[in-house]
Amino acid sequence: MKSLIIAGRLIRQISGDKRTVGLMIVAPILIITIIYYMLASGVSTINLDIVEGSAVDHELLEGMAAVRVVPDEEEAVARLEAGLSDGYIYNDKYVVEGSNPGVSNLVRKVYAEYAMQEKLAALPPQAAGAAEELRAPLPVEAYYGGDDYEQFDFLAPSMMGLIICFLIFILSGISFLRERISGTLERLMVSSLRRGQLVVGYFLGFGVFAVLQTVVIQAFMIYVLQVHTYANFFLILLINLTIAGTSLALGTLLSAFARNDFQLFQFIPLVIIPQALFCGLIDMRETPAVFQYLSQLFPLTYGAEALRDVMLRGMGLGDVLPALLIMLGFMLFFIALNVRALRKYRNI
């Protein structure tokens, strides 16, 4: 009952602060929208210059890149330095700008494809037909998802988990810190409220906002951005609540080691950025083993993987239960440490 009183107070406080409510709803939408458009706007067409007089099949190249003919190599270099082209061809010289590996790879692929097409064109018609047949792609079936899945579809679950993790960490950490700094925590301890009831009250209060965030983020992803997802809403909600729970427990625990808001923010590089890097936004398969082991120490690693399993692979509760239990373990561990840290105020 007393936990509910604490939760009610938190809900009243936060919902009365329009700016914080706005942050909880607008910030995730803004971040997701920016990332969505950034990923959708990757480089797909390269700009190539051909120095006049070079023995190049212009028509063939125009099918692969945006081609421009320049009068001499000096002009080609000037345009490359100005960022107007990604490379140029001058007789047998194939040049790539080279500072951006992603764009360079695209240019190299165009050069390779062009060379292949030229060689095929030089073959007798029968041999060229056979060669084209050899180059035909194999029919590939997607076990999960489909051909229309984009990179954003894969990243969306991790981003959802990360945003909830980050915002709940900050808001709950600052709320608890203010409770300590303003003296209200001492006042709370001069009542029959148990330390555990206080922590549970915080969990319930912020749980309401985690639910709200989940609904907003999920609705935005599905109905506005039209992200591909299996819409098992309640399971996604359960995973997000577990992520929010671990984040809240960690935020309130770390607030015990901060004397002001600024000191709490100093924990972000230690506990939030590693979780952002380990949560699946970057593929960890070929990273050194030490980082893979390290990633196991952060709750969001399990939460984001569970979200991917449910949203991308259509898995059910039974499949993600181990991840949920591990996160529950993290949460109980952080809560136990926090309840212990509160002994500083009252040892019962």
Added chain:
Amino acid sequence: MTCKIEAVDLWKQLGAEQVLQGIDLRMDAGEILGVLGPSGSGKTTLIKCLLGILSLNKGSVKINGTAIPNLKLMDNIGYMAQTDALYEDLTGLQNLVFFARLKGMKRKDAYAQACSLMKMVELSRDQEKKVVNYSGGMKRRLSLATALIGDPGIIVLDEPTVGIDPLLRDLFWQEFHRLKACGKAIIMTTHVMDEAEKCDRLILIRNGRIIRDGGPEQLKAETAEGTLEAIFIRSARQGREGGEAV
């Protein structure tokens, strides 16, 4: 009278400093006890140890014969800290109702008592305003009302009248005397000497020890100047120089 608080041989170390050094204290119901002492003498630490929100290195505190901290006893204590300790993004009334509910009061009773206390501290007109919009004096009044919510038998006030005007101070003291007449035990720390004179009993603390204990008139009679201020200043100076006698 019934003994409300009994503290025996209290020792508390904070960091490298021994803040309390063997304090013994008894206090009865219907008494206003003033705790005097220079800054850093251990007044607030003593109060927190008496409340059970700071653990002791040695010694014990009993309230109504029960050792603290004890959850059941906690609801019978009202505490006003040096800081206002209020939720600034809630209204004054919401603050009071919240603390009343935490003390186990039903919603209706909590609301009724909160309104009555807001009236007592003359904040009725502003009870629906958020605390962030209150002046310093209004916050102190609300903080006092918060300490009184739930009708506690023991009221602990840490410098309750700091930063408030004489009119308001007079209002506070009227309330303290009314509470005393109802049999409440009131402990307060103060730096204001004319306020200390209104207490029934004073203890003077220096370097974590009680160096004087008695009624205001009794203490004044012990000095040539015949004022509490003279005792306080001499005590503070000797504390800085490391002396013991007053």
